[in-house]
Amino acid sequence: MKYKIAFDFNGNDLGTLECLYASIQFLKENPDYLIYAVGNEEEIIAVLSQIKDNEVKKRLLIVNNLAVPSDKKNVRKSLHEKTSMSDCFDLLTNKEADAVLSAGDSGILLSMATLKAKRLDNVARPAFMPIVPTINQSKFFLLDAGANLETKAEYLQDWAIIANAFAKVLLKIDNPRVALINIGTEDYKGTQVIQEAQALLKENQNINYVGFQEPRDLLAGSCDVALIDGYGGNLMLKSTEGAIKNFAKLLKKNLLASFITKIGALLSKKAFKTTAEVLDYRSVGAAWVIGVNALVAKAHGASDRKAFYNALKQIKLALENDILNKIKNELGIDV
Amino acid sequence: MKYKIAFDFNGNDLGTLECLYASIQFLKENPDYLIYAVGNEEEIIAVLSQIKDNEVKKRLLIVNNLAVPSDKKNVRKSLHEKTSMSDCFDLLTNKEADAVLSAGDSGILLSMATLKAKRLDNVARPAFMPIVPTINQSKFFLLDAGANLETKAEYLQDWAIIANAFAKVLLKIDNPRVALINIGTEDYKGTQVIQEAQALLKENQNINYVGFQEPRDLLAGSCDVALIDGYGGNLMLKSTEGAIKNFAKLLKKNLLASFITKIGALLSKKAFKTTAEVLDYRSVGAAWVIGVNALVAKAHGASDRKAFYNALKQIKLALENDILNKIKNELGIDV
Numbered sequence: 001m002k003y004k005i006a007f008d009f010n011g012n013d014l015g016t017l018e019c020l021y022a023s024i025q026f027l028k029e030n031p032d033y034l035i036y037a038v039g040n041e042e043e044i045i046a047v048l049s050q051i052k053d054n055e056v057k058k059r060l061l062i063v064n065n066l067a068v069p070s071d072k073k074n075v076r077k078s079l080h081e082k083t084s085m086s087d088c089f090d091l092l093t094n095k096e097a098d099a100v101l102s103a104g105d106s107g108i109l110l111s112m113a114t115l116k117a118k119r120l121d122n123v124a125r126p127a128f129m130p131i132v133p134t135i136n137q138s139k140f141f142l143l144d145a146g147a148n149l150e151t152k153a154e155y156l157q158d159w160a161i162i163a164n165a166f167a168k169v170l171l172k173i174d175n176p177r178v179a180l181i182n183i184g185t186e187d188y189k190g191t192q193v194i195q196e197a198q199a200l201l202k203e204n205q206n207i208n209y210v211g212f213q214e215p216r217d218l219l220a221g222s223c224d225v226a227l228i229d230g231y232g233g234n235l236m237l238k239s240t241e242g243a244i245k246n247f248a249k250l251l252k253k254n255l256l257a258s259f260i261t262k263i264g265a266l267l268s269k270k271a272f273k274t275t276a277e278v279l280d281y282r283s284v285g286a287a288w289v290i291g292v293n294a295l296v297a298k299a300h301g302a303s304d305r306k307a308f309y310n311a312l313k314q315i316k317l318a319l320e321n322d323i324l325n326k327i328k329n330e331l332g333i334d335v
Numbered sequence: 336m337k338y339k340i341a342f343d344f345n346g347n348d349l350g351t352l353e354c355l356y357a358s359i360q361f362l363k364e365n366p367d368y369l370i371y372a373v374g375n376e377e378e379i380i381a382v383l384s385q386i387k388d389n390e391v392k393k394r395l396l397i398v399n400n401l402a403v404p405s406d407k408k409n410v411r412k413s414l415h416e417k418t419s420m421s422d423c424f425d426l427l428t429n430k431e432a433d434a435v436l437s438a439g440d441s442g443i444l445l446s447m448a449t450l451k452a453k454r455l456d457n458v459a460r461p462a463f464m465p466i467v468p469t470i471n472q473s474k475f476f477l478l479d480a481g482a483n484l485e486t487k488a489e490y491l492q493d494w495a496i497i498a499n500a501f502a503k504v505l506l507k508i509d510n511p512r513v514a515l516i517n518i519g520t521e522d523y524k525g526t527q528v529i530q531e532a533q534a535l536l537k538e539n540q541n542i543n544y545v546g547f548q549e550p551r552d553l554l555a556g557s558c559d560v561a562l563i564d565g566y567g568g569n570l571m572l573k574s575t576e577g578a579i580k581n582f583a584k585l586l587k588k589n590l591l592a593s594f595i596t597k598i599g600a601l602l603s604k605k606a607f608k609t610t611a612e613v614l615d616y617r618s619v620g621a622a623w624v625i626g627v628n629a630l631v632a633k634a635h636g637a638s639d640r641k642a643f644y645n646a647l648k649q650i651k652l653a654l655e656n657d658i659l660n661k662i663k664n665e666l667g668i669d670v
Contacts, residue, residue: 073523134581135588149526183565215570216577231526235516235518235567235570239570243554244579247579247610249470254609255603261606263599264599267603268603270593271589278585
């Protein structure tokens, strides 16, 4: 096989089957790929036995490991346990896999990626970078979305360089607009760290730095790379998710409140569906662990088969565009 | 007059008229009130001359002052300038007004409130506290929403006590649910500060502390008081605002995309309108500067007449419920 993905089937909210269905669909459509399904062999086999497509079954290699971290709070301990996640990284470091996909604990995934795949030279701290859909059908990268509660100006600059490379390849944008997210757009606003980061980014000739932006306009596509500390990024992401979810919920309730609006809802159903789908984080699939010497994707804990499938598609894009070497190039690392 | 409000007409995006129309409407409905309109006398008089209701005009006292801070970045300098905002606080400290309403710069308003109205005893740092509407028609207080980029556990506890009192009076809830907003609900998650704050709130017998909450469920009404540092609170608020605005925008576009959905939109118009109105921050009006020995309300910079009117209504509720003395009571301050 040309490309091999190590997929951690454990540690997600909806269980083995969602991972499996996503894998099968992906493998059917992508004959060049092989997936290591690392998880509950018994559950996987029970479903696979009902599938007749032997060609696809051949490209799904099961690695039986039901173990998840015994104590999520204890990251150090988790790193030394033989879990499905650590198996995935072993496949990676043994060159048996080209990328890892997991919906397991973010903190442990990040630490394990750092420990096993190693940090990239010149990069101080890895980060989490989800792709967020906008109302213009465009997408932007938000980072850090939760790996580093606190940050330094240099980290933000490292992340800018990497996300810039990701945006060029995955979003197909020649000159991505890179913004620092702040509590105001005025130059004097924000913490010492963000002030320093702004100075660094203004100096950087390879980055199209567009200044401070507030979270308000991001979903309208105001930038391609939105930089922030992991604490703020995480709050933004979950606020956005909650706002959309609850707005849609209330609208649905109000549409069902009268006969006339019910008819209206029926006729305008397609518009709702399209809107919800466009802004659904599941349609884009996963966050990247960036700053490590490997392709590591983190799926949302609540991912369903659609989310996992889209995460696999993102990995495919990254692999086929040789993104890791492009990033090393941008960072001036010998490849 | 029983109640007097000093209203800063300057420093907002939409200008004098929105403040004026809101004041006139409010005064018409509330014969017990007097408003000091501190701003551009010429503009105010031009409109007032067209109004026939002399009784209302008598209760709108114009204080001519066009000045706004000459340099917003320089808070210290701004505090010593004779601006419309400082005039409002002079009316307050001279006991000519019972409350201040302004849409001017947050940082300056906070500093001026602290300097002129003074901090409440036992309270380390004032904060901004907007009321946020939920999809259940309930509301919750979010604080700090931007006054203190960084916080200490003790500040969060102070704010919890004050917001708790506000919630009892303004939201009419006997035992408000107080939550700390965090990047995860697990007990071990978050910064040192939030861990310490959790310990303090768990010990406090007068607070119904309900634990860590993520931003995701707030709009579903998961708590009555949401506590967070000003940096995170500000990002949350603007993310929520942006998500709703952009979701609605996309939905509108999709509804206009076909003949059928256009008809559907027409029939379900009422449901959209209700939904947008319920979640519109303008329907609730203003944030409070809390922790100072006065009632100080901060309207959104982009407030229109509806927003200002609702801010005035909030102030009315606070005044008529004697909230400041209730807070002092809760804090064990002699009144």
